[in-house]
Amino acid sequence: MKPPVEPREEDCCNSGCNPCIFDVYQRQLERYKNLNKYSDHLYKQNGISELEYTAFVVKETIKICDTQKILKFKKKNNEEYIKVWWNPGDHFLVKYTSKKSSCSRAYTPIKLKIHSNEDFNFMIVIKKYNDGLVSNYLYNLEIGEVILWRGPYGHYKIESNKYKRIIMIAQGTGIAPFMSIIDNIVSNEDDMTKIILYFCCRTIDEVLFRNELYDLKAYWNFSYKIFLSNSLENKNNLKYNEPICFSKFDRKELQDLKPFVNNQFLLCGSQQFMNEYEKTIRDENYSENIILF
Template identity: 40%
Template sequence: MTIFCYQLCNKKMNPPIKPQESDCCNSGCNPCIFDVYEEQLKRFLKEKHTKNCSLFTFEYVKQKNENTNKECHTLSIIYKPGQHFLLKANTKDDHFTRAYTPIFVENQKMLQFTVVIKLYPNGKMSKYLRTLPIDSETLWRGPYGDFVINFNWKNITLIAQGTGIAPLYSIICAILNNEDCYTKLTLWFCCHSENVIFRTELYDLAHFWNFKYLLFISNVNKEEFPTKYNEPIIFSRLDATYLSNNLEKVGTDSPVLICGNKLFCDTIYDTLHECKFNVDNIFVLK
């Protein structure tokens, strides 16, 4: 597949550093260094998604036609909900790739896509992305993944862990935005309290008649965790007992979509297999 070049046009910034009182020259500068800080802080808080996860937006860098020296505008970013791209990072010491799934963003420009990325303290790609300036050119390959939505399915169960919500979120949005689709969706989302990705978005989507979800939040004192009105939360891990008891209500021929780390996906898959689910209707996404 061809490698395409995309320019980083937006990312969650690191928190701005607050100036000290001595940094101000008291000369009535406009803007003052403290005004600049307040503006940067507002922008940071607006762009912040969760404690450890960031949203990065990339835009295709238009290539010039070698013969006419004119920009080519024929390319559009074509991918199906749930598919992913590979980002290639080149540093002076190493080069490596990671997979990321474009998410649904309302009214996004045709040549842009946005991905949600968990930034690990010592991760190679995390270090690369943290220091990547706006307008930097990046190399992407894809799309990958052969899952295709069947809009005629009656019910779909979606089970996600952490950033594994990204492809499932795109699939959910594609179905809910299709006025001719009557598929009923049930999402079980397992996450830590500081990383409830798309929490507000899922809460808003719950007004659709054919979508419901349940958050399984671990490692938190539920008395201290701020909740929304009627927000569906269970303060524990999604265990095999809950899965077995509730999957019986779904029907063993209904499709199930899974996305998370390997251990999580293997555990869910094994539980579905024990419950006699049709393996042809079990889809593990990346």
């Protein structure tokens, strides 16, 4: 492994990225100095770097609804094919540059087992906000355009068979890290962890990965419910036995799961959403293992 290259002052965009490129450099330097203490996988070659941006081309765009799209990316120059890898739940940072400013934002890479034969490195789901700078830029990207990414970063590690159940509560694009985690656990025949997902959306059109979740239901250790907060939804549009509730997620769902013995809770959504459900879980006398993404 080569020593990490120290970033230059101008590599930092001064917009408070988490993690900052200089923090990543310090961490990698530390790892490099302690090389022998670490296992090989930390150093396997990756087609994306934590320290410098790599160019990726937009390979495909899929419109989900007026505010959400899926974008698939392929590495621009990859003559010697090097896999782009990350741990389930990690995020990448995209670089946005305009004449006026430069900044970065976090997005969650996904590639499920069902995509293994497809020719792209990773995809993201993007929700555009009305006055959102980077989300509008990404939403309007077209096939062939090139953008810069660095990563992976993250704190979540799948620990096979450590927990009896993993209970996930997601809101909107917050499903992104959970799709990779679910895919990874159910694909591991030796992992006996049960996964329960509660997925909160506004309307049925906004439900990301609706077909994939329906198919994942076939695994013995995965179950889910989708909650639609817009009560005017058409209830006839469902698949056979599709677990969709036409109401907001209610704490009664959690009460029905009690007792919580050896469970892990994962929450992903807006800060307000995560705060609300973290409090709900604590109110149900559980505080041991709650992770906010």
